[in-house]
Amino acid sequence: MSDAFPDYLDVDYTDGEGETPADYPTIQDKIEKAIEVTKQGLEQYETPAVMWTGGKDSTLTLYFIKEVAEKYDLETPPAVFIDHFQHFDEIHDFVDHWAEEWDLDVVYARNEDVGAYVEEHGLEPGDDIEISELSEHNQHHVRDLLEYEEDTFPFLLDTYVGNHLLKTVALNDALEEYDVDGVISGVRWDEQEARADETFFSPRHDPDIYPPHDRIQPILQFDEASVWEAFWNFVVPDTVEGYPDEGYVPQSADDLPNGLTMDDIPVSPKYFAGFRSLGSEVSTDKTTEEPAWLQDMENTTERAGRAQDKEDLMERLRDLGYM
Numbered sequence: 466m467s468d469a470f471p472d473y474l475d476v477d478y479t480d481g482e483g484e485t486p487a488d489y490p491t492i493q494d495k496i497e498k499a500i501e502v503t504k505q506g507l508e509q510y511e512t513p514a515v516m517w518t519g520g521k522d523s524t525l526t527l528y529f530i531k532e533v534a535e536k537y538d539l540e541t542p543p544a545v546f547i548d549h550f551q552h553f554d555e556i557h558d559f560v561d562h563w564a565e566e567w568d569l570d571v572v573y574a575r576n577e578d579v580g581a582y583v584e585e586h587g588l589e590p591g592d593d594i595e596i597s598e599l600s601e602h603n604q605h606h607v608r609d610l611l612e613y614e615e616d617t618f619p620f621l622l623d624t625y626v627g628n629h630l631l632k633t634v635a636l637n638d639a640l641e642e643y644d645v646d647g648v649i650s651g652v653r654w655d656e657q658e659a660r661a662d663e664t665f666f667s668p669r670h671d672p673d674i675y676p677p678h679d680r681i682q683p684i685l686q687f688d689e690a691s692v693w694e695a696f697w698n699f700v701v702p703d704t705v706e707g708y709p710d711e712g713y714v715p716q717s718a719d720d721l722p723n724g725l726t727m728d729d730i731p732v733s734p735k736y737f738a739g740f741r742s743l744g745s746e747v748s749t750d751k752t753t754e755e756p757a758w759l760q761d762m763e764n765t766t767e768r769a770g771r772a773q774d775k776e777d778l779m780e781r782l783r784d785l786g787y788m
Contacts, residue, residue: 471646471679474509476666481685486655489686492694499683502665503529503649506681507539510647513681514572514640517544519556519733520743521692521757522651522684524563528700528731529683530649531567542649543570545639549631550580551590551622551745559733566731574639576630578603583620590747593617606634610674623748641676649681655688656767689741689767693758696732705729717756741767 480502489495506513507530515530517523527544534541546560564571578600588594595617596607607613607626618626640648648669652660667680687695698712707723708730715721718737727734735743739751741760753760 471668471670471677473511474679476505476509476679478664478666478668480666481664481682482662484654484686485661486653486686486688486691492691492698495684495686495691496695496699498665498686499526499529500533502681502683503533504537504539506647506649506666506683507533507537507542510679510681512644513542513647513649514545514643514645515542515649516636516651517546517560517569517571518651518743519546519552519560520651521696521732521736522653522656522687524651524731524733525687525692525695525700526649526651526684527567527569528704532703541569543572543643545572545574545636545645545648547632547635548573548575549622549635549745550575550583551631551747553735553743553746555734556743562728563731572639572643574635576603576635576638579620579630588620590620590622590745592620594620603630603634606630621747622745637675640678645676645678647679647681649683651684652680652682653687653689653692654685660685689762690758697758701730701732704731714758715756716759741765 486495489498503526515523515527517527531541533539544564560571563569579594582588582594582598586592596604596613597616599607606629607618611626611629613626618624621627622631639645652663654661654663663680663682663685665682665685667682669675669680670677684692693714697714702708702710702712705725707725709722713722718727718734721727721730727737733740733743735751736757739754739756739760740749741752741757743749752765
């Protein structure tokens with residue numbers, strides 16, 4: 466990382482301050498802002514990377530990156546996929562498939578130390594991990610940063626220690642290894658209270674917590690419904706040959722036009738199956754049998770299927786580098 470960081474940047478860290486999705490009332494307003502932020506991010510940062518979970522928000526963000534990079538002759542940055550060892554198999558298949566389709570360079574970020582312990586001991590999700598048997602690096606995070614005092618923690622993603630080691634530490638190690646100065650992510654204001662005050666360019670400069678970098682957040686202004694509106698009216702028609710140019714909202718996996726199948730659509734099959742949010746196979750449940758975009762988004766919670774231990778600790782986890 467350049468010693469001048471972040472002095473070589475010219476970004477407005479207050480852009481979006483005090484705003485909500487209502488300040489971008491139409492889908493056109495939301496898309497125009499996303500393009501503006503994406504373009505600035507790709508131009509300003511020397512070694513950006515995009516976070517890609519295989520979920521709708523990060524895939525929408527990736528779509529904007531691909532479109533802007535092509536239009537303005539900019540490089541498409543690598544995608545960082547955090548492999549926390551508890552993904553749905555369908556997520557791995559989706560990421561592998563669309564990485565090949567879209568010719569993406571994907572960095573798989575893993576906490577290899579925890580992964581090796583799990584494999585060596587044949588652990589299943591929920592089994593205990595002995596902290597004293599982990600690397601000094603992981604012990605430092607558990608003891609000094611999290612101030613966790615127990616001897617063990619459960620091998621579960623959606624817990625305080627599990628989430629931090631399996632996702633945040635894996636991410637921060639990748640940012641350091643690849644010298645990333647700008648992380649382009651698909652977080653949204655409406656998704657969680659802990660993200661409601663984010664700005665389009667958000668500094669993360671404390672070297673005692675994470676490798677200094679900025680978060681570039683092009684879709685803060687989208688809400689859940691507008692994400693799906695963008696998919697079925699812009700993303701899918703633009704990227705899938707044979708999909709109606711005017712857009713089409715499928716009512717089920719069997720309701721895709723022109724003989725297309727789910728394999729042709731850059732939307733995870735878990736959303737077709739009724740999941741609203743994709744966390745882990747252990748702690749995320751579907752909400753109904755309806756596809757995510759047909760569910761009652763006004764009167765139900767998007768992340769209701771997620772384990773609430775991690776949800777309740779989001780502010781603290783974000784202080785430590787979580788997305």
